[in-house]
Amino acid sequence: MVVTNMSERTDISLPGNAPGCVHNLSFIRYGAADTRPKAYIQAALHADETPGLLVMHHLRHLLDEAEAAGEITGQIVLAPIANPIGLGQVVSERVLGRYDLAGRGNFNRDFPQLLETVAERAGTLLTKDSRHNVKLIRAALKEAAKKQLEQAIGATETLKCLLLEAAIDADICLDLHCDLEALMHIYLGTPLWPNAQDLPTQLGAATVLLASNSGGQPFDEAVASPWWELAQRYNDFPIPAACLSATVELRGQGDVNDKLAAEDARNILTFLHRRGLLSGTPAPLPAAVATATPLSGVEYVRSRVTGVVSFLVEPGELVETGQPLAVIIDPLAATPARGRTTICSGINGQVFAHARDHLVRPGTILCTIAGKVPLPRKPGTGLLSD
Structure with a gap:
């Protein structure tokens, strides 16, 4: 001491x-x-x-x-x-x-x-x-x-x-x-x-x-x-x-x-x-x-594919259901047009965080969105990302 x-x-x-x-x-x-x-x-x-x-x-x-x-x-x-x-x-x-x-x-x-x-x-x-x-x-x-x-x-x-x-x-x-x-x-x-x-x-x-x-x-x-x-x-x-x-x-x-x-x-x-x-x-x-929203209303938007992510929104922006959030590019796709996968929001809410690394894999959390309505979860699944 x-x-x-x-x-x-x-x-x-x-x-x-x-x-x-x-x-x-x-x-x-x-x-x-x-x-x-x-x-x-x-x-x-x-x-x-x-x-x-x-x-x-x-x-x-x-x-x-x-x-x-x-x-x-x-x-x-x-x-x-x-x-x-x-x-x-x-x-x-x-x-x-x-x-x-x-x-x-x-x-x-x-x-x-x-x-x-x-x-x-x-x-x-x-x-x-x-x-x-x-x-x-x-x-x-x-x-x-x-x-x-x-x-x-x-x-x-x-x-x-x-x-x-x-x-x-x-x-x-x-x-x-x-x-x-x-x-x-x-x-x-x-x-x-x-x-x-x-x-x-x-x-x-x-x-x-x-x-x-x-x-x-x-x-x-x-x-x-x-x-x-x-x-x-x-x-x-x-x-x-x-x-x-x-x-x-x-x-x-x-x-x-x-x-x-x-x-x-x-x-x-x-x-x-x-x-x-x-x-x-x-x-x-x-x-x-600050606005207070339920943690159960947070959407963790995940990548479905591997590639390089280009974000279309930044933390702080309000988004709507279906709005494009990011594009993931596969440099080895058969054609450039087929190498772009758009990832969209599943809820209305505020983006408050997104990934820092731009090389992503399937399952990588791309964006985190605070929504006002609780979302369905799989039984036994917690509310935190990991």
Whole structure:
């Protein structure tokens, strides 16, 4: 543990997957431990999504200034590099940080589910006092997360349990990601809307995607969903959605520069200010930009063929059913005319992301469109792309 006048840093060694291989996970805390409200923010859980790393750099600078001025009234915990394992997965000079190359899947899936353990510990102790229930459930969540950590095996499982244990008792949890080429968009639990509207409004997000259960147990839902699941199970007792947990997609992988990162960091700080983690009067809330639509209404438009894609629309454009989105060209087709395949939208909505690589295969997601109407899904299929 390293303590300065401005923050406290804790470095934790993860168990190695091979002899001599060690990764360190670092947390930086501003404000006193156990102070409320508590915010937890992490970046690059998908380790090749780098915009959040630069945002964290600028956010730390702002928090250093706020701490020096005595303005921090809550507790703010940062994990500037949330996935040192993925960050070390470099193949042919390219970081492959979305999936664990050791075979344990997507780094942002399959986080521990704490609901049943918490229900067993806290269910019989709930009262008509919502503040009592929040305190009770937070303690049970923390204890359940610690138990999961004690039972973790291997580096990736330990990493996930450490991140969950650090965030599980937070009032606010922000998981900073990015898409391929995209507008800023945010994933939120449906029970958090519209009370969480100030987050996308402050950040200037274009789209908010709502779901109570997206499938796959991503980090943000592992932190927040126990609250509304307990509220449904024990509906005779007041249990608020006491953690605003969100996945913030900081545009696309190429949107990495000081100007954008400094602006995003400032907006995050202002959001925390408005939520009571800093003293003084926050800046006025900007005009709302984002629209909220169901995650179940998202169309992942996939390629049917292999070839080179030429996009006809860009993120931010509104499209209609049947509208051409892209053309895929096969340079080896019998004739040039037969070598062009047009891909069209299946819904009305807003394109908020598209592929970055222009050499595509059958099944490649070309465009992602936010629609207002839930779409039919195959049984057992989650709402996320992978």
